Amino acid sequence: MLEPSQWFSEVVRDAGSAFSLRIREKLHEQQTPYQLIEVYATEGFGNLMVIDGCTMLSTRDNFLYHEMMSHPALFTHGAPKRVCIIGGGDCGTLKEVLKHPQVESAVQIDIDEAVTRLAERYFPELTASNSDPRAQLRFEDGVRWIQQADAGSLDLIIVDSTDPVGPAEGLFTKDFYAHCWRALDLGGILVQQSESPLYHMQILRDMHAEMQAAGFVASRTLFFPQAIYPSGWWSATMAGKEADLADFRAEDAERKPFETQYYNAEIHRAALAQPEFFRRQLAGS
């Protein structure tokens, strides 16, 4: 029996499943204009941030998500200089992006400043690069920011958002993807977290269709483990303005001048492998 006073549980209603972490104490709770944010100290996963009841990140396993949201797209782009992150207020993705010396500017646009302030306090290892002169933190509506961005002004857009309900709903639409397409330069890449392959195939199918309908010539899903997210199996989907995204700068990835915990060139190739059921469902058969 999981005593509610000792465990945080996220229930996935449709799947009839739940993932729980044993907690030592609740460190923080705050209702912002956008969402309810909670932070817990857990027994085995370090600190845990929860938004609107959904696990967002833990100290122990956030490296998987943050590395896979950034490095595959960065090593797929030929020369990623201008990067923008929509969402990502915990700054973990920003930190990984800034490890790439070619990146000249990295703008993070999260609607909710509280996420960043709480990350500074409870996940300081993720915000350690925020003072990098290439980094810019903005707290405003990412959809509007992309709409107003100059055409061709970005090489890479990373959509590091919550699930497609609530504040992030507008980030999973053809209209948003069309604005991203316009804001991207030739060779530009969009990458977005795309939920669980086991639980959310409909979201994945829709995303591929909408990305291609918005003008992207190719879209490819990256698969990776993520213990604290529903089903423990997660994905990110890349869309290419020109490139087909199967190739990447493998030699650069092999000689990357920085450390990672999960990502390497081998893992990059591996993350692109499509399970049979995924291949079949994406082909609509």
Next chain:
Amino acid sequence: MLEPSQWFSEVVRDAGSAFSLRIREKLHEQQTPYQLIEVYATEGFGNLMVIDGCTMLSTRDNFLYHEMMSHPALFTHGAPKRVCIIGGGDCGTLKEVLKHPQVESAVQIDIDEAVTRLAERYFPELTASNSDPRAQLRFEDGVRWIQQADAGSLDLIIVDSTDPVGPAEGLFTKDFYAHCWRALDLGGILVQQSESPLYHMQILRDMHAEMQAAGFVASRTLFFPQAIYPSGWWSATMAGKEADLADFRAEDAERKPFETQYYNAEIHRAALAQPEFFRRQLAGS
């Protein structure tokens, strides 16, 4: 709050985590001479078998485990004819093995006949191939069976066991691996379920060391998702009597004459990719 009357939960004490499935009803409970077996009807995962409190398999996601315990090793071996499965009483691995036309005999040795009888009742799709004339089901001690097997009499040994505590403890030792090595013919392969890369690195390190100490020239871990197992990320580790296990019959895998839900040649290659932390820890650095 997860009402114990409505949810089955498996707690991983060391990790401070738990995975839960919402249940409709308990279909069966039985204390055998070896273990406590429970079967539930769940809301979203079909039927669920639990042994000694640990989730063993569900209707919904067992394809991942069973395909990855069988096809990579079978397509790595040059000509797998004589296969034995230690454990695997639910017959899901046996079913996948029998999909390979080259296999001439497949012996399954599970100490507990009750697992197979319950699989016949609650997971009939897994036991559908049991009447295949190449299949032989034995209910006895797998360690002793391997000890008594003729030297060089097997091409592939699949250790499809519970965790390395309780009845399966003897399956995670150098002594057992040495008997496997002896029972395998030249070119033979041993593959064993090897727990979670996120939770059980020590078990994985020990397994590689013991396999090599027992005489195997190479050992390689396969990584795959498994929602109902601790952390949602699981592994199987292959040991080769001669082959280094990096290559496999990729063309045969691409033209396989049977259907799978997860496995394909691309997934095979992908499953061999080693995360950075794994590579570092296995190298002992």
